[in-house]
Amino acid sequence: MKYPLRSFRLYMALRTHSIYVAPLMLAAVLALTMLAGLITGIVTGFPLPQEVASTFTGLGMLVSVLIGFFISSAALAVNRTFATVLAFGGTRRDFWVGSSMGFAVTALIAATCGTILLGLEHLTDGWMIGLPVFATPVLGDGHPVVTFVAIFAYSMAALFTGAAFGTIFRAFGATAVTGAIVAAVLLLAAAVALFVWQREFTMDFIRSLGAWAPTVGVSAFAVVCLAVSYGANQRATV
Amino acid sequence: MKLATTSHDHHPLHSDHPDESTKTDGITVQGLTKSYGKHRVLQGLDLRLESGKVYGLLGANGVGKTTLMSVILNHTFRSSGQVRIDGQNPAENARVLERTCFIHEDQRWHDEYTARHLLQALPAFYPRWSAQTAQHLLDRFSVPRKTPLKKLSRGQRSALAISISLASRADYTFLDEPYLGLDPSSRNIFYEELMLAVSEHPRLVLMSTHLIDEAANLMEDVILMRWGRIDLHAPVEDVTASMTAVRGMDTAVDEFTAGYDVVSSQSLGRIKSVLVRGSVVGREQQRAEDLHLSVESPGLQEIVAALGVLDAEQNTPEHVENKGDLS
Numbered sequence: 001m002k003y004p005l006r007s008f009r010l011y012m013a014l015r016t017h018s019i020y021v022a023p024l025m026l027a028a029v030l031a032l033t034m035l036a037g038l039i040t041g042i043v044t045g046f047p048l049p050q051e052v053a054s055t056f057t058g059l060g061m062l063v064s065v066l067i068g069f070f071i072s073s074a075a076l077a078v079n080r081t082f083a084t085v086l087a088f089g090g091t092r093r094d095f096w097v098g099s100s101m102g103f104a105v106t107a108l109i110a111a112t113c114g115t116i117l118l119g120l121e122h123l124t125d126g127w128m129i130g131l132p133v134f135a136t137p138v139l140g141d142g143h144p145v146v147t148f149v150a151i152f153a154y155s156m157a158a159l160f161t162g163a164a165f166g167t168i169f170r171a172f173g174a175t176a177v178t179g180a181i182v183a184a185v186l187l188l189a190a191a192v193a194l195f196v197w198q199r200e201f202t203m204d205f206i207r208s209l210g211a212w213a214p215t216v217g218v219s220a221f222a223v224v225c226l227a228v229s230y231g232a233n234q235r236a237t238v
Numbered sequence: 239m240k241l242a243t244t245s246h247d248h249h250p251l252h253s254d255h256p257d258e259s260t261k262t263d264g265i266t267v268q269g270l271t272k273s274y275g276k277h278r279v280l281q282g283l284d285l286r287l288e289s290g291k292v293y294g295l296l297g298a299n300g301v302g303k304t305t306l307m308s309v310i311l312n313h314t315f316r317s318s319g320q321v322r323i324d325g326q327n328p329a330e331n332a333r334v335l336e337r338t339c340f341i342h343e344d345q346r347w348h349d350e351y352t353a354r355h356l357l358q359a360l361p362a363f364y365p366r367w368s369a370q371t372a373q374h375l376l377d378r379f380s381v382p383r384k385t386p387l388k389k390l391s392r393g394q395r396s397a398l399a400i401s402i403s404l405a406s407r408a409d410y411t412f413l414d415e416p417y418l419g420l421d422p423s424s425r426n427i428f429y430e431e432l433m434l435a436v437s438e439h440p441r442l443v444l445m446s447t448h449l450i451d452e453a454a455n456l457m458e459d460v461i462l463m464r465w466g467r468i469d470l471h472a473p474v475e476d477v478t479a480s481m482t483a484v485r486g487m488d489t490a491v492d493e494f495t496a497g498y499d500v501v502s503s504q505s506l507g508r509i510k511s512v513l514v515r516g517s518v519v520g521r522e523q524q525r526a527e528d529l530h531l532s533v534e535s536p537g538l539q540e541i542v543a544a545l546g547v548l549d550a551e552q553n554t555p556e557h558v559e560n561k562g563d564l565s
Contacts, residue, residue, distance in 0.1 A: 091335055
């Protein structure tokens with residue numbers, strides 16, 4: 001573990017990205033959602049009626065904001081830190097392992113903060129205005145364990161997606177990244193088509209997973225991105 | 239090819255108290271090739287670099303100096319051939335690579351990294367990392383610690399790379415045109431600190447440079463590259479002793495050098511300067527004096543320029559094929 005820890009330390013040295021950003025973004029999303037809830041409440045009254053509150057759960061703002069940031073952050077981290085680690089006498093494998101450990105820490109921080117905020121949301125009956133920010137279907141509908149695992153899985157998937165594209169760029173250049181994005185979109189479209197075609201089976205399967213369904217899907221995606229990022233890492237050059 | 243081998247036991251860079259870094263076996267390269275598509279950058283190199291010595295890697299732009307350094311440390315993959323560091327393949331070999339440091343001339347840093355971030359992480363990378371040396375060098379070069387690296391000037395980034403390279407005390411330190419953007423006084427600091435660092439903690443330094451005369455005193459061996467091949471690998475003093483500069487009035491110079499192998503010739507008005515192979519001694523020296531000619535040892539840069547190694551026009555594969563052996 002000595003060698004991967006060097007890359008891990010380099011990743012963690014940039015605390016803004018590795019530690020602080022997840023709590024700050026979650027707080028920002030909370031503030032923005034509350035602002036929207038307060039403005040809505042001027043018309044509907046407080047606490048927000050159930051049918052109005054349910055529209056907020058569908059926003060998916062929380063997830064999309066974190067995912068977007070983590071993808072770009074990981075792509076940049078991998079693209080630039082890779083060259084730094086090699087310059088300092090590191091190996092590709094150790095860089096990948098060390099960065100992955102760093103991603104796990106970032107995802108754990110996001111998951112912990114998200115779960116704590118979910119707890120506060122429960123305690124305050126939706127931030128005192130009946131507003132569900134973290135108790136959303138994609139995060140397990142308010143179940144704390146599911147929320148923790150879901151945010152961790154979303155974060156890891158996003159970080160490894162960024163890492164995969166960042167490493168593909170390092171290994172094969174900008175054209176390859178474009179090709180990889182096109183391929184990823186086509187694969188997702190194919191998966192959706194398969195899902196729709198076999199909807200009776202897939203819907204049964206999803207129903208059997210219950211609140212865990214989004215998390216399981218995202219976790220599978222994270223594993224694919226993890227494998228792609230490792231494969232590209234072994235071919236990347238400075 | 240090597241001109242000759244000589245002992246360097248008394249080189250000023252060699253410490254009387256070598257530490258553990260001198261116990262390494264050095265770098266061996268055999269039949270090394272590197273191609274990018276159809277473009278072959280390295281054309282089957284053989285090279286032996288001894289531990290604890292400072293090597294100057296010279297050649298025109300694009301001859302493969304950076305590629306050679308990158309391939310040796312596996313930053314770029316070789317197409318064929320073999321590289322051994324301390325007798326081991328360095329590819330994905332953490333135990334070997336942890337004793338290397340190679341910050342590229344165009345090193346990519348994370349946009350938000352500062353020197354301080356790097357200084358926090360670097361002790362974990364190098365067992366013999368000297369924080370004191372790093373701070374001392376950064377102070378001497380006036381490199382700010384809290385400014386994002388992307389906002390540093392070219393010279394400041396070079397100074398940072400130099401500071402890290404020397405403070406790493408890595409057994410194998412590669413410097414790729416380390417002086418870029420540095421003003422003359424900063425370059426002097428670099429040369430001074432490099433000499434001090436290597437004398438206190440001997441290590442193999444492979445430095446590519448175009449400022450040959452400035453760095454000549456630091457180099458023990460010189461490696462001249464031309465179009466992906468090594469034209470010359472020899473101790474600096476052997477190279478400088480292999481030629482003589484003859485200067486004076488053109489007619490006298492022509493008369494004197496008629497029997498010599500003239501390598502290069504330059505004229506300014508009626509004043510002519512000619513480089514000839516070999517030395518001018520004994521009665522020949524007297525003959526030169528009679529003709530009022532100046533006979534002296536040329537600088538390394540003058541020799542390298544005369545050999546055409548720095549001339550891009552002479553670095554085509556066709557030229558190299560026709561030119562053959564330079565030594």
